[in-house]
Amino acid sequence: MPAISMKVNGQAVCGEVEGRTLLVEFLRDKLGLTGTHVGCDTSQCGACVVHVDGKAVKSCTALAIACADADVVTIEGLAKNGKLHPMQEAFREHHGLQCGFCTPGMIMAAVDMVKRLGKKLDEDTIRHELEGNICRCTGYHNIVAAVKAGAASM
Amino acid sequence: MNDTGIGARVRRKEDHRFITGKGQYTDDINLPKQTYAYFVRSPHAHATIKSINTAKAKKIPGVVGIFTGEDVAKDKLGGLICGWMIHSKDGSPMKAGPHPVLAQGKVRYVGDHVALVVAETKEIAKAAAAAVQVSYGVLPHVVDVADAMKSKAQIHEVAPDNRVFNWSIGDEAATDAAFRNAAHVTKIDLVNNRLIPNAMEPRAAIGSYDTGSENYTLYTTSQNPHVARLVISAFHGLAPEHKLRVIAPDVGGGFGSKIFIYAEEVACVWASKHIGGRPIKWTAERSESFLADAHGRDHVTHAELATDASGKIVGMKVHTKAAMGAYLSTFASCVPTYLYATLLSGQYNIPAIYAEVDAIYTNTAPVDAYRGAGRPEATYVVERIVETAARELKIDPAEFRRRNFVTSFPHQTPVIMCYDAGDYPAALDKALEIADYKNFGERKSASARKGKLRGIGFSAYIEACGIAPSAAIGSLGAGVGLWESAEVRVNPVGTVEILTGSHSHGQGHETTFAQLVSDRLGVDINNVSIVHGDTDKVQFGMGTYGSRSGAVGMTAISKALDKIEAKAKRVAAAVMEAAVDDVEFKNGSFTVKGTDKKMAFGEVALSAYVAHKFNSAEIEPGLKESAFHDPSNFVFPAGVHICEVEVDADTGVTTVANYVAVDDFGNIINPMIVEGQVHGGIVQGIGQALAEGCVYDKESGQLMTGSYMDYQMPRAADVPSFKLDFTCTPCPSNPLGMKGCGEAGAIASPAAVMNAVTDALGLRDVPMPATPQVVWKAMQPMKKAAE
Numbered sequence: 001m002p003a004i005s006m007k008v009n010g011q012a013v014c015g016e017v018e019g020r021t022l023l024v025e026f027l028r029d030k031l032g033l034t035g036t037h038v039g040c041d042t043s044q045c046g047a048c049v050v051h052v053d054g055k056a057v058k059s060c061t062a063l064a065i066a067c068a069d070a071d072v073v074t075i076e077g078l079a080k081n082g083k084l085h086p087m088q089e090a091f092r093e094h095h096g097l098q099c100g101f102c103t104p105g106m107i108m109a110a111v112d113m114v115k116r117l118g119k120k121l122d123e124d125t126i127r128h129e130l131e132g133n134i135c136r137c138t139g140y141h142n143i144v145a146a147v148k149a150g151a152a153s154m
Numbered sequence: 155m156n157d158t159g160i161g162a163r164v165r166r167k168e169d170h171r172f173i174t175g176k177g178q179y180t181d182d183i184n185l186p187k188q189t190y191a192y193f194v195r196s197p198h199a200h201a202t203i204k205s206i207n208t209a210k211a212k213k214i215p216g217v218v219g220i221f222t223g224e225d226v227a228k229d230k231l232g233g234l235i236c237g238w239m240i241h242s243k244d245g246s247p248m249k250a251g252p253h254p255v256l257a258q259g260k261v262r263y264v265g266d267h268v269a270l271v272v273a274e275t276k277e278i279a280k281a282a283a284a285a286v287q288v289s290y291g292v293l294p295h296v297v298d299v300a301d302a303m304k305s306k307a308q309i310h311e312v313a314p315d316n317r318v319f320n321w322s323i324g325d326e327a328a329t330d331a332a333f334r335n336a337a338h339v340t341k342i343d344l345v346n347n348r349l350i351p352n353a354m355e356p357r358a359a360i361g362s363y364d365t366g367s368e369n370y371t372l373y374t375t376s377q378n379p380h381v382a383r384l385v386i387s388a389f390h391g392l393a394p395e396h397k398l399r400v401i402a403p404d405v406g407g408g409f410g411s412k413i414f415i416y417a418e419e420v421a422c423v424w425a426s427k428h429i430g431g432r433p434i435k436w437t438a439e440r441s442e443s444f445l446a447d448a449h450g451r452d453h454v455t456h457a458e459l460a461t462d463a464s465g466k467i468v469g470m471k472v473h474t475k476a477a478m479g480a481y482l483s484t485f486a487s488c489v490p491t492y493l494y495a496t497l498l499s500g501q502y503n504i505p506a507i508y509a510e511v512d513a514i515y516t517n518t519a520p521v522d523a524y525r526g527a528g529r530p531e532a533t534y535v536v537e538r539i540v541e542t543a544a545r546e547l548k549i550d551p552a553e554f555r556r557r558n559f560v561t562s563f564p565h566q567t568p569v570i571m572c573y574d575a576g577d578y579p580a581a582l583d584k585a586l587e588i589a590d591y592k593n594f595g596e597r598k599s600a601s602a603r604k605g606k607l608r609g610i611g612f613s614a615y616i617e618a619c620g621i622a623p624s625a626a627i628g629s630l631g632a633g634v635g636l637w638e639s640a641e642v643r644v645n646p647v648g649t650v651e652i653l654t655g656s657h658s659h660g661q662g663h664e665t666t667f668a669q670l671v672s673d674r675l676g677v678d679i680n681n682v683s684i685v686h687g688d689t690d691k692v693q694f695g696m697g698t699y700g701s702r703s704g705a706v707g708m709t710a711i712s713k714a715l716d717k718i719e720a721k722a723k724r725v726a727a728a729v730m731e732a733a734v735d736d737v738e739f740k741n742g743s744f745t746v747k748g749t750d751k752k753m754a755f756g757e758v759a760l761s762a763y764v765a766h767k768f769n770s771a772e773i774e775p776g777l778k779e780s781a782f783h784d785p786s787n788f789v790f791p792a793g794v795h796i797c798e799v800e801v802d803a804d805t806g807v808t809t810v811a812n813y814v815a816v817d818d819f820g821n822i823i824n825p826m827i828v829e830g831q832v833h834g835g836i837v838q839g840i841g842q843a844l845a846e847g848c849v850y851d852k853e854s855g856q857l858m859t860g861s862y863m864d865y866q867m868p869r870a871a872d873v874p875s876f877k878l879d880f881t882c883t884p885c886p887s888n889p890l891g892m893k894g895c896g897e898a899g900a901i902a903s904p905a906a907v908m909n910a911v912t913d914a915l916g917l918r919d920v921p922m923p924a925t926p927q928v929v930w931k932a933m934q935p936m937k938k939a940a941e
Contacts, residue, residue, distance in 0.1 A: 095165070095827065100660070124871075134862070
């Protein structure tokens with residue numbers, strides 16, 4: 001099995017993977033970073049979104065080996081020095097989560113959205129941009145409010 | 155109200171772990187020496203199993219064990235059960251066919267569990283499952299409930315016409331008489347489309363057996379771990395309850411689908427013993443969730459509503475065919491009966507109702523409770539036929555409802571339920587105001603100018619939740635009591651642990667339950683922790699479903715808190731050398747009437763444990779109390795939802811333009827959390843109305859909607875933000891005055907949306923889900939007529 005190394009949440013990591021090992025499997029099974037979730041098998045739900053070299057990626061759709069030497073950030077790496085990221089804070093403040101399963105992917109997608117589109121996001125834009133993230137609990141109402149507020153405070 | 159007490163919008167205590175990726179869901183847990191499971195599933199809708207050859211699969215390196223129905227039978231592992239007995243109107247018991255943990259001799263739906271493969275890795279297990287050779291003899295099948303009683307396919311020997319029961323409720327003769335004297339009769343035929351629950355966390359289980367202690371442990375994605383332990387112990391016969399621990403850690407949504415005891419988790423915990431106690435982990439792929447989670451709804455209904463010359467409803471008749479799927483799931487039989495037909499009176503004064511329900515096997519995944527469970531189906535019937543009647547009688551639909559509302563309480567309906575409190579006109583008035591009903595005409599004209607058809611629809615729903623008085627449901631066939639338990643442990647330093655039999659899988663119990671404690675004891679909310687989901691920690695509980703954890707679960711906590719307060723008063727009285735009756739407890743302090751003597755709650759807790767200052771022959775040391783609460787009635791949340799849609803006449807695309815919900819949940823502990831429950835429920839209902847529909851192919855019996863590519867989940871851009879408000883008539887049957895809020899949105903919204911769609915199109919009926927294709931097709935006759 002080939003060995004790969006990459007940077008995950010600022011730390012150098014390495015491990016052996018099969019050619020078919022997905023990035024999400026590497027993160028969850030090899031590194032124990034279980035905050036990144038798997039909610040489907042067709043790359044639809046977005047529970048597995050992480051950042052790879054600064055871009056939001058569905059980690060169920062990327063091979064670990066293809067991410068060799070990349071800089072990966074997962075939900076566990078978003079808070080810095082014990083301080084929550086503004087988007088995490090906004091999800092709590094606006095009750096943007098219930099069961100919490102889709103939440104890591106939602107937050108990672110939202111942070112990426114702000115990076116691409118700026119801090120002033122209107123409701124239509126947010127709803128359209130969340131196309132790749134499914135939530136079954138919240139009806140999206142409070143997620144949209146959270147993303148809007150989180151963007152403004154980033 | 156203190157700022158973390160009852161009524162406060164307290165931010166959730168559980169959120170920190172979820173937003174930082176530190177939740178512990180079943181699949182996040184890994185045990186030493188763990189193995190992995192994969193299930194061989196039936197590719198056929200209906201077939202005999204001629205043979206299963208595992209020889210080739212067993213040779214694959216890394217395979218630990220392969221188990222089939224034969225192994226299950228050899229071990230005398232009991233089958234899956236349905237825990238609610240329904241009798242047909244002729245008195246005969248429901249016809250429950252066998253449901254073995256692994257198929258024995260026959261498979262009955264695509265996805266039926268045939269064999270369990272256990273291996274060192276997921277990948278090996280999956281490859282070995284593909285190498286298991288099963289020889290099938292294909293049988294005729296039927297997937298549509300409307301066809302199943304006449305089908306050649308006979309799914310279970312006990313039910314030759316595939317009918318599980320033919321049940322009725324209400325007074326048929328009185329209802330016939332009401333119809334004979336009616337001025338007008340409205341008739342409607344409805345299909346309540348089959349849904350696939352799709353909690354975002356797929357089901358998962360880790361079963362293990364300790365060869366030393368001979369104890370089993372099962373981690374599972376369950377809404378009710380104690381009931382799972384009870385069933386696995388008493389009916390599967392795996393182990394007595396004290397030798398079986400069931401843990402439901404963080405659970406990623408349930409919506410009913412995680413109430414049930416499924417084959418997969420039973421198989422994993424059972425098989426662990428056969429591989430020397432190594433843990434066996436199974437995590438469903440989403441495709442398996444589609445195939446093998448219990449589905450919801452799937453009713454075909456004919457309903458008639460009789461009215462007199464003044465527009466008053468005088469009677470209703472309903473006949474429903476309800477799909478059960480291929481086997482009776484855990485609570486399947488009560489959903490289309492006591493959770494459905496008992497709500498057919500809606501918010502209305504209907505003197506006579508008669509309903510008949512045929513529950514029918516089909517070669518599909520089992521059907522069981524899904525958010526609302528029977529009550530969305532009832533609301534859909536009532537609110538669609540009431541709206542249709544109003545249109546036929548040319549009475550404003552709001553006015554028609556108002557004319558028929560129940561206005562005095564208690565109100566005994568002809569279908570068992572006794573509504574205890576409510577103010578239906580108040581909710582209607584508020585909803586009309588917020589929806590700006592009086593100016594709807596202007597908005598309709600504005601839409602028309604854009605080439606869009608605008609419609610408005612009402613849903614004045616009622617539901618019965620907080621299930622339920624145990625003796626009452628026992629008399630109706632329930633196999634369990636539906637009380638709830640709570641234990642309050644006050645630590646010597648005054649911090650509090652609440653052990654509850656309720657289970658939180660998104661509802662925020664760690665916050666709302668702590669708010670109750672903070673309110674009652676004056677303890678900082680951060681000094682309260684909620685323990686749930688582990689049968690070794692919590693003595694017993696009935697779990698969370700049917701919007702019962704507030705009304706039933708919190709009432710149990712409240713009762714235990716009463717006992718804590720009484721005991722603490724005795725301790726405080728002894729320490730402060732006062733009479734117990736002179737001790738008052740307020741804002742977290744015990745005071746003695748007419749003196750300046752005062753002890754904080756924490757000081758009393760410490761005194762209770764130190765036990766130096768009272769006679770322990772009279773007062774036992776410690777401060778810990780428990781309570782079991784059995785409700786005296788259901789609770790009856792109700793409200794009015796108003797939906798406005800815009801339909802694009804060219805494409806058939808329907809957009810929800812405005813949605814107003816006014817609900818009466820009695821007293822509310824945390825409005826922020828309650829609003830979130832309503833938002834989520836409404837979107838599940840909009841999903842049912844406009845997007846979601848489970849389709850089995852008639853010819854092949856295959857599930858056609860087996861992934862998110864084919865089954866349309868509502869996404870953020872498919873729904874609007876919502877306008878919510880509340881009315882409040884406190885519930886008289888529990889001390890907190892609470893009603894349930896978890897299902898209301900999903901119960902109310904399908905009818906509101908479809909009444910709006912049919913209003914926009916000027917059609918009597920448009921089937922759900924009203925996808926662009928369905929709407930476009932429905933519009934074609936209109937367009938032709940216009941040409």
